Amino acid sequence: MSKHFKNKKLALGEQIQKMRSCYPHFVFKLIKRQDVVWIGQIRPSPLSIEYRVRIEHFLGTGPKVTILSPSLRIPDGLKRLPHIYSIDRLCLYTPGKGEWHDGLYIASTIVPWTQLWLLYYEGWLITRKWHGDGTEPTINNSNEPKKKDTFN
Amino acid sequence: MRIGTTVKPKGEDEYDVDLVCELKADPSDFPNPIDLLDMVEERLRANQTYDGKIERKNRCIRINYANEFHMDILPACPSPSNFDFHGEHCLKVPDCTLEDWKDSNPKGYAKWFEGKARDATVEFRKSIEALPEQQAYEDLATLPRVVQLMKRNRDVILEDLDAKDRPISIVLTTLAAHYYNGSPSVIDALEYIVFNIRLHTVGTQRIKVLNPTNKEEDFSERWANDAKLYDTFVGWVDNLASSLEALRKTQGLPEIAAQLKVMFGENVTNFVVEDHLKRLTDLRKTGSVATTASGIIVLTETPKSNPIPYNTFHGNE
Numbered sequence: 001m002s003k004h005f006k007n008k009k010l011a012l013g014e015q016i017q018k019m020r021s022c023y024p025h026f027v028f029k030l031i032k033r034q035d036v037v038w039i040g041q042i043r044p045s046p047l048s049i050e051y052r053v054r055i056e057h058f059l060g061t062g063p064k065v066t067i068l069s070p071s072l073r074i075p076d077g078l079k080r081l082p083h084i085y086s087i088d089r090l091c092l093y094t095p096g097k098g099e100w101h102d103g104l105y106i107a108s109t110i111v112p113w114t115q116l117w118l119l120y121y122e123g124w125l126i127t128r129k130w131h132g133d134g135t136e137p138t139i140n141n142s143n144e145p146k147k148k149d150t151f152n
Numbered sequence: 153m154r155i156g157t158t159v160k161p162k163g164e165d166e167y168d169v170d171l172v173c174e175l176k177a178d179p180s181d182f183p184n185p186i187d188l189l190d191m192v193e194e195r196l197r198a199n200q201t202y203d204g205k206i207e208r209k210n211r212c213i214r215i216n217y218a219n220e221f222h223m224d225i226l227p228a229c230p231s232p233s234n235f236d237f238h239g240e241h242c243l244k245v246p247d248c249t250l251e252d253w254k255d256s257n258p259k260g261y262a263k264w265f266e267g268k269a270r271d272a273t274v275e276f277r278k279s280i281e282a283l284p285e286q287q288a289y290e291d292l293a294t295l296p297r298v299v300q301l302m303k304r305n306r307d308v309i310l311e312d313l314d315a316k317d318r319p320i321s322i323v324l325t326t327l328a329a330h331y332y333n334g335s336p337s338v339i340d341a342l343e344y345i346v347f348n349i350r351l352h353t354v355g356t357q358r359i360k361v362l363n364p365t366n367k368e369e370d371f372s373e374r375w376a377n378d379a380k381l382y383d384t385f386v387g388w389v390d391n392l393a394s395s396l397e398a399l400r401k402t403q404g405l406p407e408i409a410a411q412l413k414v415m416f417g418e419n420v421t422n423f424v425v426e427d428h429l430k431r432l433t434d435l436r437k438t439g440s441v442a443t444t445a446s447g448i449i450v451l452t453e454t455p456k457s458n459p460i461p462y463n464t465f466h467g468n469e
Contacts, residue, residue: 022445022458023447042447044405045405045448045449047408048404048405049403082465082467083466083467085467091465091467092463092465092466093464093465093466094464094465094466097464099463099464104461108458108460109460109461112458112460113463115447115449116432116436116463117465119429119432119449120465122404122405122406123425123428123429126405126409126421126425127422127425129426131432132433132465133433133464134464134467135464135465135466
């Protein structure tokens with residue numbers, strides 16, 4: 001992609017089209033013609049089980065990914081899940097770094113990042129350590145709006 | 153060591169290094185073979201470096217490097233008339249208990265093992281694809297890996313026994329090479345070998361594991377004198393077979409890892425997972441990671457794959 005078009009916002013239809021071609025087993029639902037929710041399965045590695053995930057793309061906010069099933073676990077002796085906002089919402093990218101913007105396809109970024117998150121999560125369950133790098137938190141959990149499931 | 157089947161000792165066990173010291177001497181020059189052991193021991197004791205470290209064993213002089221490893225030095229003479237089918241000189245080593253020479257052939261054994269590792273693999277691969285005859289031994293490392301896993305499982309499962317009461321390595325190595333079907337897959341080869349050992353241990357008669365380069369020598373001779381040791385071996389094989397069966401049925405990475413921890417130890421399992429994931433993270437930083445249409449994470453050079461842009465996982469670690 002040339003630099004000139006880097007930040008050109010993709011239309012919702014383009015996102016949906018790309019998701020359908022890359023991940024045809026994901027189903028989507030349009031909400032008020034401006035928001036979209038996808039639900040589908042992701043298998044982090046060939047030896048892993050499938051996780052059912054939900055991807056929200058609402059106007060004016062970054063995509064939000066939650067794991068619907070199975071429930072994320074915390075090994076004995078550890079307090080909380082790594083790299084996660086409230087209610088199992090995954091912290092896939094760091095705001096302000098330009099890693100995510102509206103000119104990028106969800107299918108090429110958010111979905112593989114979710115897969116990587118799940119792989120590192122499984123590694124964390126095994127070794128009790130996060131091996132995927134990342135940054136320290138800057139967002140206060142209490143500021144996260146608790147969205148109710150609009151499509152489940 | 154030569155055949156690449158050494159395993160790191162667990163817990164209080166030490167590395168055991170065997171050094172065959174081949175002397176250019178005729179065994180007939182030593183009417184009493186023990187003299188040869190005495191001479192080597194005397195020479196070592198004359199050197200202060202080994203002060204307090206020397207221990208006399210049945211067929212060797214042991215140098216103890218406390219809590220690290222011990223080295224067994226086996227003085228040996230070439231047997232003047234005895235060649236094995238590889239054309240290697242057989243060796244004669246003094247044996248204190250027998251008060252006589254005992255045949256030995258470490259080089260011939262290594263060649264036999266390497267031959268098994270290579271020939272079986274070549275045959276196996278020929279059955280699926282054309283393969284060049286020449287292949288480096290390191291490329292055919294399935295059998296040595298299987299032997300390492302068997303030895304490691306033995307040390308984990310029989311941890312509470314003294315090392316000397318566990319099935320000995322030469323027996324496991326010989327059985328593994330004997331039953332190896334040439335599969336390049338470590339898990340397939342391990343399953344096949346364990347299945348076949350089990351087939352032969354179900355009966356009441358004990359199996360004999362003979363030295364493939366000298367059929368007069370029974371590597372498993374201690375089973376003849378101590379039935380308990382053979383029972384330990386049979387129990388261990390049964391247990392490994394059950395563990396492998398459970399492993400095949402296990403789904404999910406954390407669940408598979410939990411089973412591997414039971415079989416091979418927690419630290420080594422964690423190390424493998426960490427190593428794999430850290431390597432993945434390094435590759436992501438250089439933009440070398442992609443995903444395929446079927447959702448498998450691969451390197452970017454894989455045809456028809458889509459690169460994954462780098463992302464920084466945010467939030468609490």
